[in-house]
Each structure stands twice: as structure tokens, then as C-alpha cells.
Amino acid sequence: MSPSTCDTAVSVDAPQELHPSLVHHIVNTLExxxxxxxxxxxxxxxLAGEDAVLxxxxAGGKTEAAVFPLLTAMERDRWEGLSVLYLCxxxxxxxxxxxxxxxxxxxxGRSAAVWHGDVTESARRRVRTTPPDVLLTTxxxxxxxxxxxxxxxxxxxxxxxxxxxxxxHSFAADDRGWHLLAVLERLHRLAGAPLQRVGLSATVGNPAELLTxxxxxxxxxxxxxVVAPDIALPRPVPNHDEPPPGDIELDYVGSTQNAATVIAALHRGEKRLVFCDSRTVVEELGAALRAKGVTTFLSHASLPLDDRRRAEAAFAEARDCVIVATSTLELGIDVGDLDRVIQIDAPASVASFLQRLGRTGRRGDTVRNCLFLTRSHGALLSAAGLMHLWGQHFxxxxxxxxxxxxxxxxxxxxxxxxxxxxxxxLWPEAWNGLAPFDTSAQPILRHLEDEGFLERDGEMLFLGPAAERRYGRRNFMDLTAVFTAPPQFTALWGxxxxxxxxxxxxxxxxxxxxVLLLGGRSWEVTWIDWSRRRCQVQPTDLPGKAHWHTYSLGGASFALTRATREILLGAEPPVRLTQRATSHLAKAREEYATTVHSGASVIARTGTDVVWWTWGGFAANATLAASLSALADERQRFTDTHLRLRADLTPDMWRAGTADAGERLCLPQVDERAVSGLKFSDALPVRLAEATLAQRLANLDGAQLLLREPQVFNIEAG
Structure with missing residues (x-):
């Protein structure tokens, strides 16, 4: 099947093991x-068949690093038919x-094809009848x-x-990763042999564990x-070496409208990608930029796919323009050479920041850069804390x-x-003994049988009527996706x-x-079809409103919240701060001065409340609130930074109540809304669904660290 060996016109620094035709085209086609x-x-x-994480x-060439050796193996070992999957x-x-x-x-002389929800049925038939050698899919x-x-x-x-x-890494961090692993094990059974697994990733804190x-x-x-010659492997524990390279600036603007003013005024003639961590902010900022005459494109998950594609294509070909996006453009989608990345407020992790930073600096005459435009003191502190972690190579x-x-x-x-x-x-064999799809799932199997999701005929199991009713619509589409999208109404203009x-x-x-705000434009609602979840709209000059409800299990991480605490205690992020940022950071430090203490956490009275300022992150505080029920306020509303304690607390009560608390930590209480938001929770016993979410909401290690930390008390009645 392969073409004859080609002589390369120019020598190339490439391993001789690669197929000669590939080397020829690397030199003469790709140049x-x-x-x-x-x-x-x-x-x-x-080529040795090893699993790997690259x-x-x-834009570091990871796709070619994986595909060139696998195509060479395909020719060397005469693989036929569909032999390589490329998953995104x-x-x-x-x-x-x-x-x-x-x-x-x-x-x-081989072929590649794609299969996803937007692929036509005729294209799917071609894949079924004449399978490609490489199939790209989800x-x-x-x-x-x-x-x-x-x-x-x-x-x-x-x-x-x-x-x-x-x-x-984006799969491994949520339930899509578990679904991916389970599907790969089932494919292993169909293929009759283990599959070589190659993961592609940007910087992560634990690459060896990710490979495992x-x-x-x-x-x-x-x-x-793990193959990572282009980068120094990150350290999951911060260090104080020189900060990583990059042109990073931190500014305080106070509002979305002010952010639009700064973006419109700065870097004219350049191509700017602006990240926002909510669709609402994308819409509001996009509308504000267009009102100022800036050529602006928008990209987020609630916009039509064709609109997003057109926006991304136009942005890739244009100059002097802005595209405002959620994390949908954080991954490796090509939008051309960027001049600037701008971040509204702060992303949730250093890893996410690195993905966004990596969108710039691809041309030889540019460096990687990011401008933070923060809209509140909380966002300013989070951005500074994030940069503090980044500067320590965390x-x-x-x-x-x-x-x-x-x-x-x-x-x-x-x-x-x-x-x-x-x-x-025999069902555990389908997943080759991989937990939790092994015999440990027996209680779940019994529940599925008891509730009619599965039925039994002798020793054979088959799909039951409850599963047909719950998941059978649209050819079981609800069963193939492990994430739940909140219900939304489709807005139609004609x-x-x-x-x-x-x-x-x-x-x-x-x-x-x-009036709605969609695609950065205002639309007046003229008619609503409640049964079909549709509404008719027409353009208007009136100001519109954007909103999407999201329900999240948790907030900021232990590491980021503790880094923010270090900023309040005087640590300086290794980035440039504008005069506004410097001034407002000083105000934020003054505002939070009574909540931090070097070497200890603070328990202080605020009005009638007694508050423990842990600065430990949402999950650790949730764990502490559940574990210290005798000391915590029963009207508890914990946050990333603190939790409320009982109003009559004394230091002696605290010492007695926490003496052995680290040895009896409890999982947090679970909101019933969270259980209903866990897809397939109705296929679990209620106690197992609640236990699953409680385990995910907890941070036992962080809670123990906070309990071991000294506390200072300022709880005298005012």
C-alpha cells in the first residue's frame, strides 16, 4: 500500500527510523x-509500541510527534483498516x-476521516463501508x-x-476521563489486544501519574x-528559582466597561484574544467593544457552531481585531498568529493560564505575553496569587x-x-479488571436490576424498560454523553x-x-414556544441582558487560596503591576489586614459572627464545616477563605473541640441540587450518589493541614 521510497532533496535532522516518504515530505512539502x-x-x-505522554x-508540534511514528509503524507492520484513533x-x-x-x-497512500455530531450521515456511511486508517473523533x-x-x-x-x-489533561480532570478509559477498555476487547496509548498535553504538575x-x-x-524535552517538568511543590519567561502585566480596571475602554485603546493594529471565564462576561464585553468601534468576534458554547467557525476563521485572517472567548479557545484550535492575550479577572488554575499564555509568542519576533484586567479586589488578589504560583514554577x-x-x-x-x-x-471482563468497572460495581449492578434499568433472563443481562424510558430518546443519545448540559432556549431570527x-x-x-444579548448584539423577544424551548427574536438597539446558570461543586483550590493569602502578607508576584494595580493591591491588603497573620490562621469576630479565616480553599473549608459541627455555626455559609463558627466560641472551647479533629474528619454535606446535577445519578442508589459527590467535595489533606496550623484569636465582643 505504501508508495516507493523517495529520495529527499535536502537532508533533514530526523531519526532514520521514520518512513522515508514521511522524511521526504517533511523536507520538501513542509520545508x-x-x-x-x-x-x-x-x-x-x-515505534517500540510503548505508551507515552508527550x-x-x-503549538509545540505534539500532533506530529505522535502521528509520524504511528504512521511509520502502520507501514512497517502492515496495519490494515481502521488502526489509529485520534481523540479530542x-x-x-x-x-x-x-x-x-x-x-x-x-x-x-493512507486516509483519515472525522466522526462527530456534526458529520453527515453519508460521511458516516463511508466510514462504515470503507474505514479510514485514522479516525478522528470524541x-x-x-x-x-x-x-x-x-x-x-x-x-x-x-x-x-x-x-x-x-x-x-482536560479529559483526566473530569468524568469524561473515566468514560474515555472505560471505552478504551471495551475497544481493547473488540481489537483482541491492548491498544498503544499516546497522550498529548501541555504542562501538567504530575505527568508520570497522568501516564499511569x-x-x-x-x-x-x-x-x-513521559517525553518532554521542550520543557522543564513542573514541580508540584513551589520553589523560588527565577520566574519563568513571559511578558505579564497586571492591571485593575474595576468594571467590564472599563476593561472594554482599555482594550479599545491599547495595542491598536494588533490581533488580541481576550479570555473571560463566563459566557455572560463574553457577551457584555463583546457588546461594549463593538460600541467603541472595535472589530470584535465572540466564541462560546451557547453560540451557533457555524457562527463560531466564521468568527474564528475571520479572526485568523484579520488584523486589528479582538476575539472574546471562554475556555473554548484555550485548547489548541488554530486562530492564527496572535499578538496579545488578555485575561479578564483570573483563570482558576496555573495550568489554564499556561494554556492561554501559550497562544502567543509563536512568531520568532514575539514573546509570550498576557495582560490581566481585573474588575474587583477579589479578582486582583486571585490574579496576583496565581502569578505568585506561576513564578515559583508550580x-x-x-x-x-x-x-x-x-x-x-x-x-x-x-x-x-x-x-x-x-x-x-462475565461483565467485568469487558473492562479488563479496571476499577471501578470491575466486581466492585456489584452493588450498582444490583440496583440497576432492582430498579428495572437491567433485566435478567437466567444468567444473561439485557437493557430493561426503565433504561428505555429514561435514556431511549433520540437513539440513546443521553446515554453516550457523561456531562449534563443545563436546559437552554434556542433564539431564532426567522x-x-x-x-x-x-x-x-x-x-x-x-x-x-x-431584550437578550447574544453574539454581542441585542435581540428583542417577540414570541416564546415553551414546549419546544424556542423563542423568536428581532434585532433592536435597546440594551440586552445575558445570563447562563451554572452549578459548581466547589470554588478556588487550596494552593491558589493559600497563594492569595501570601499576597496579602506581602509577597509580590513576579510580573509588572500598573499604578492602578499597585494602588488597589495596597487597598486590598488594608481591607483584608485583620484576616491574615504570618504563621497562623485568624479566628476573629466580625459584628455578631465569629469567623475562621482559613484561606484554605472551598473543599478544605467544606470538610472543616462538616467535621467541626459542634463548633461551626449551623447557619453555615463557608467560602474559599473562611467559615463561620458559633457565636459563643471561646479559645478553650476551640482547643477542646479540635484536639482530635484531624483524626475524625467527615465528608461534607451534599446539596440535593448537586445530586440532581450528577448525570446518571438516578441509576445509582441515593446513598452512593451522595457519597460520590461528598468525596469529590472534600479535601481531607488540606483540612488536616489547617487544623495543625496555629490560630490567633480576636473574638472579644465589641
Whole structure:
């Protein structure tokens, strides 16, 4: 199948093990004088069949580092049919990578295709009848193929040999990662052999642990290595070396409108990518920039896909413009050469900041840069704390969510749908002994049988009527995705979709016309179809409103909140501060002066409340509030920074109540809204659903550290 060996016109610094046709095109088509260090170093382990995690900054050539050796192995070992999967977390990222992979496979007479929710049925039929050598898809689409009656999954995946997981850290950090691992184990069974697993990632705090996680059931049986020659591996414990390179500036602007004024005035003639951590802020900032005459594009998940694609394409080709986006553009989607990254307030982690910073500095004449525009003292402190961690080379470890019992329930149902019937004693074999999809899921299996989600005929299990009722709509689409999207209404101008909005905006009382803000433009609502979740709109010059409800289990991390505390105690982030930022940071330190103390936490009276200023993050404070129930205020409303204690607390009561508290820590109480927001929770016993969420809300290690820390008391009645 492969073309004849080609002579290269120019020598290239590439390992001789790569297929000669690839080397020829690297030199003469791509015109690369050499491979990058990551691309060279990945060749030997991947050709040897090892699992790997390949680390490099954004735009570091990770795709080629994985694909070139695997294409070489494909030719060397005569792989036939669908032999390589390329998995991404976002459809837009798949669309972005597809042209490159189609080019690379064509050099060897091979093929690549994509499969996701927007792919037409005719294109899917082509994949089924004439499988490509490389298929780009998402785990959810893979699950859809496995449970579909239209796809012969035994035939399609019989020759599968390797899987590349792009942005693997984004999978591992939430339930999509557990779903990914479970699907890979089922593919292992269909292929009849373990799959080589290659993860691609930017900087993470624990790459070796990430590799072990990715290996799944093969973690103790298959060789694997981390390949990261382009970057110094991060340290999960901060150090005080020289800060990493980058042109970072921290400013205080006080409002979204002021942020728009600064962006409109600065860096004219340049291409700027602005990150906001909510869709509402994207809309408000986009509208404000357009009002100031700035060429502005928007990108977030509630805008129509075609609109986002057009915006990203126009932005990639334009100059002197701004694109305002949520984290949808944090991953490796190509939007061309950027001049500036601007961050409104602060992202939640150093890892996220590094992804965003990596969007700049790709041209030889530029450096990586980021301008923080903070709108409140809290945001200023968070940004300063984040930069304090960054300056110490700290990157958060990727931690898969614990106890994914609901994913085990989903997998039991999906396997039954995939195979029609499953042996009651044989089902654990489908996941090759990988927990929690092993025999430890027996209580979940019993619940599924008891509630009619699964039925039994002798020793065979099959899908029951309760599962048909709950998940059977739209060919079981609700069963293939492990995340829950909140209900939204589609806004239509005629027949054109302009976006999706939170239903709250359609039911709240308003004076005058009801006006939405979508795509950075105002739309007056003219009609609402409640049964079909649609509304008709028309353009208007009236100011609109944007809102999307999100429910989150937690807030800031232990590391970030403690770093913010260090800022309050006088630590200086290793970045430039504007005069405004310097002035407001001084005001914030004065504002919070009574809440921090060097070497101890503060317990102080504020009005009638007694507050423990732990500065320990949301999860640690949730754990403490549950564990110190005799000392905590029963009207508890803990935050990232503090929790309330009983109003009559004395130092003696505190010492007696906390003497052995570190040995009897409790899991936090779970809000019933959180249980209802856990997808597939109805396929779990209530106690297991609550236990799953409580485990995820807790930070036992952080709580113990805070209990061991000395406390200073300032609780005398005023």
C-alpha cells in the first residue's frame, strides 16, 4: 500500500527510523529543516509500541510527534483498516486537526476521516463501508458507534492498534476521563489486544501519574514513558528559582466597561484574544467593544457552531481585531498568529493560564505575553496569587475525580446496549479488571436490576424498560454523553439561530420589551414556544441582558487560596503591576489586614459572627464545616477563605473541640441540587450518589493541614 521510497532533496535532522516518504515530505512539502526535540525523542518509544505522554507548550508540534511514528509503524507492520484513533475533547479541535492528518496519511497512500455530531450521515456511511486508517473523533461519538445498530463495531474496530488522546489533561480532570478509559477498555476487547496509548498535553504538575492513569488496565503490564524535552517538568511543590519567561502585566480596571475602554485603546493594529471565564462576561464585553468601534468576534458554547467557525476563521485572517472567548479557545484550535492575550479577572488554575499564555509568542519576533484586567479586589488578589504560583514554577497536578460510580452505572447500561445481552458473571471482563468497572460495581449492578434499568433472563443481562424510558430518546443519545448540559432556549431570527439562552431570562419580570444579548448584539423577544424551548427574536438597539446558570461543586483550590493569602502578607508576584494595580493591591491588603497573620490562621469576630479565616480553599473549608459541627455555626455559609463558627466560641472551647479533629474528619454535606446535577445519578442508589459527590467535595489533606496550623484569636465582643 505504501508508495516507493523517495529520495529527499535536502537532508533533514530526523531519526532514520521514520518512513522515508514521511522524511521526504517533511523536507520538501513542509520545508522543515529539522524536527523539534519532542518530535525526535518520541520516535523510538512509539515505534517500540510503548505508551507515552508527550508534553510540549501549545503549538509545540505534539500532533506530529505522535502521528509520524504511528504512521511509520502502520507501514512497517502492515496495519490494515481502521488502526489509529485520534481523540479530542472538542469537535472544533477535531475539525482543526483533520486537514493536517489527511495530508500526512495521503503521503503514504493512507486516509483519515472525522466522526462527530456534526458529520453527515453519508460521511458516516463511508466510514462504515470503507474505514479510514485514522479516525478522528470524541469519546462520546465512539460510545455512539459502539451502541448503534447501524455500525458493525466488531468489524470496524477489529484492527485497532493505537489511540492518540489530544489534550489528555482536560479529559483526566473530569468524568469524561473515566468514560474515555472505560471505552478504551471495551475497544481493547473488540481489537483482541491492548491498544498503544499516546497522550498529548501541555504542562501538567504530575505527568508520570497522568501516564499511569492513561494506561488503564495496562498500567502494570505495559512499558510507558513521559517525553518532554521542550520543557522543564513542573514541580508540584513551589520553589523560588527565577520566574519563568513571559511578558505579564497586571492591571485593575474595576468594571467590564472599563476593561472594554482599555482594550479599545491599547495595542491598536494588533490581533488580541481576550479570555473571560463566563459566557455572560463574553457577551457584555463583546457588546461594549463593538460600541467603541472595535472589530470584535465572540466564541462560546451557547453560540451557533457555524457562527463560531466564521468568527474564528475571520479572526485568523484579520488584523486589528479582538476575539472574546471562554475556555473554548484555550485548547489548541488554530486562530492564527496572535499578538496579545488578555485575561479578564483570573483563570482558576496555573495550568489554564499556561494554556492561554501559550497562544502567543509563536512568531520568532514575539514573546509570550498576557495582560490581566481585573474588575474587583477579589479578582486582583486571585490574579496576583496565581502569578505568585506561576513564578515559583508550580503547576497543579491533574487529579481524576474520585469514585466515579455513576460512570460505572452508565457503562453497565452501555455495554448491555452494545452487546444486546451480557453474561451476569462475565461483565467485568469487558473492562479488563479496571476499577471501578470491575466486581466492585456489584452493588450498582444490583440496583440497576432492582430498579428495572437491567433485566435478567437466567444468567444473561439485557437493557430493561426503565433504561428505555429514561435514556431511549433520540437513539440513546443521553446515554453516550457523561456531562449534563443545563436546559437552554434556542433564539431564532426567522429561521436563523442566533444562540441559546438561559430560560431564566424568559420568565423574569421586566419593564418594557424583553431584550437578550447574544453574539454581542441585542435581540428583542417577540414570541416564546415553551414546549419546544424556542423563542423568536428581532434585532433592536435597546440594551440586552445575558445570563447562563451554572452549578459548581466547589470554588478556588487550596494552593491558589493559600497563594492569595501570601499576597496579602506581602509577597509580590513576579510580573509588572500598573499604578492602578499597585494602588488597589495596597487597598486590598488594608481591607483584608485583620484576616491574615504570618504563621497562623485568624479566628476573629466580625459584628455578631465569629469567623475562621482559613484561606484554605472551598473543599478544605467544606470538610472543616462538616467535621467541626459542634463548633461551626449551623447557619453555615463557608467560602474559599473562611467559615463561620458559633457565636459563643471561646479559645478553650476551640482547643477542646479540635484536639482530635484531624483524626475524625467527615465528608461534607451534599446539596440535593448537586445530586440532581450528577448525570446518571438516578441509576445509582441515593446513598452512593451522595457519597460520590461528598468525596469529590472534600479535601481531607488540606483540612488536616489547617487544623495543625496555629490560630490567633480576636473574638472579644465589641
Amino acid at each position: 522543515w529543516p529539522s524536527l523539534r526535540p519532542l518530535q525526535r525523542d518520541a520516535v523510538a518509544p512509539l 508534553l510540549a507548550p501549545t 475533547p472538542l469537535k472544533a479541535l477535531l475539525n482543526n486537526v483533520l486537514p493536517r492528518l489527511q495530508t500526512y496519511t495521503s503521503w503514504l 469519546p462520546e461519538s465512539l460510545e455512539g458507534m459502539l451502541v448503534s445498530t447501524n455500525t458493525d463495531h466488531h468489524r470496524l474496530f477489529a484492527g485497532l492498534r493505537a489511540v492518540v488522546v489530544d489534550e489528555v 492513569w492513561l494506561q488503564g488496565s495496562g498500567r502494570d503490564a505495559r512499558p510507558g514513558r 503547576v497543579e497536578p491533574v487529579q481524576p475525580p474520585p469514585e466515579p460510580r455513576h460512570i460505572a452505572a452508565q457503562q453497565l447500561l452501555a455495554l448491555s446496549l452494545q452487546e444486546n445481552t451480557v453474561g451476569r458473571a 429561521r436563523t439561530e442566533v444562540g441559546r439562552t438561559d430560560p431564566l431570562l424568559l420568565i423574569e419580570q421586566v419593564q418594557g420589551p424583553r
